[in-house]
Amino acid sequence: MSSNFRQICSVFIVIPISVIAGCGGGGGGETPGTGTASVVVPQNTRVEAAAASSDISQNNFAAFAGPLARVVLSSTGDSLIGTTVDGGSASPSASNQKASAVSLNGALAHALSVGSADVRASPLAFSSSTSACPHGGSLTVSANDADGNGKLSAGDTVSLSATNCVLDVLRPAASGGFSLTLVAVELDASDDATALDAIGSFADFSVGTVARLNGPFHFWVKQTGPNDKSLRLSYNNVSSSFDTETVAYNVDVYAVTTATDTTYAISGSVNVAGQAYKVTQGSSLLSVLNSDAPRSGVLQFADAAGxxxxLTAGPGSSADFTFLPTGSSTPTASLLAQSWSSFKTAP
Structure with missing residues (x-):
């Protein structure tokens, strides 16, 4: 595997968190065999219907607070928010090392930053190796330069399997695995990635105590300026297991990051106890650098009747949950100032 193919790990290290922060300046680039590539990050709202039998009421709304909070935590940030990530650059700048996270993707970053050195060091088109993580556990990384062209291109793959892998004493352990396949990539003049489109699948993957993930996802990321990036995650029936709770995510997350903060829009549906509930964005969720969860924004979770x-995020490290009967903007029941941390540890 040549030095250019090393970028498959340095790219994925920062995709979720600072979205290609360590991958050099923006540029048109080429995808071999197709000429100039163009990765477009979709911005549309995902529209999913609630199931006919779905039901949220003043009597049961509190039972949905946990699943809704974990949708937010799994889409916008967890204990990885605000951590420092090495983007894989030989001489990373201060901006390369600062991470305003996007979450589940933060989990990808968390795992990949260990395995990247192994993949970079290999001279082969296919490589697989296992490394000890700095603070306990291990990580196995496999990568394949599918067309042997020595650079990132469609069809290249990477897979990881973590066992209680701890990179930093301030970060939670990662366990389980995931695989990724590149669909398209934009490269600069040095063949470093500045944008990409990839599909992947989680296999019992978890970071810390938020949830354990299984199932397919699709994501796009693009550097749009020196400190500005856009990202979209599409989860397609991804199973999220937490204690005895198992829900299915059919949501898309569109995120825009700057040097100081990240805003998110979440839309789609979440299946709870066999029923789909519609997820819509009231106002964009906002996380600032070094925060552990959104500090503002509104997300709504509705049944078929409306x-x-x-969920209203912030201020501080908490969120308010209110029940709104169909057609009304006045809450009739509420759970106020619920700590985000209470939704990360199973009872």
């Missing part, structure tokens, strides 16, 4: 559980 009865709604509304």
């Amino acid at each position: 009865d709604t559980l509304q």
Whole structure:
């Protein structure tokens, strides 16, 4: 595997968190065999219907607070928010090392930053190796330069399997695995990636105590300026298991990061106890650098009749949950100042 193919790890290290922060300046680039590549990050709202039998009421709305909070934590940030990530650059700048996270993707970054050195060091088109993580556990990384062209291109793959892998004493352990396949990539003049489109699948993957993930996802990321990036994650029936709770995510997350903060829009549906509930964005969720969860924004969770559980983030490290009967903007029940941390540890 040549030095250019090393970028498959340095790219994925920062995709979720600072979205290609360590991958050099923006540029048109080429995808071999197709000429100039163009990765477009979709910005549309995902529209999913609530199941006919779905039901949120003043009596049961509190039971949905946990699943809704974990949708937010799994889409915008967890204990990886604000951590420092090495983007893989030989001489990383201060901006390369600062991470405003996007979450589940933060989990990818968390795992990949260990395995990248192994993949970079290999001279082969296919490589697989296992490394000890700095603070306990291990990580196995496999990568394949599918067309042997020595640079990132469509069809190249990487897979990881972590066992209680701890990179930093301030970060939670990662376990389980995932695989990724590149669909398209933009490269600069040095063949470093500045944008990409990839599909992947989680296999019992977890970071810390938020949830354990299984199932397919699709994501796009693009550097749009020196400190500006856009990202979209599409989860397609991804199973999220937490204690005895198992829900399915059919949500898309569109994120825009700057040097100081990240905003998110989440839309789609979440299946709870066999029923789909519609997820819509009231106002964009906002996380600032070094925060552990959104500090502002509104997300809504509705049944088929339009009865709604509304999550309002912040201020501080908490969120309010209110029940809104269909057609009303006045809450009739509420759970106020619920700590984000209470939704990360199973009872």
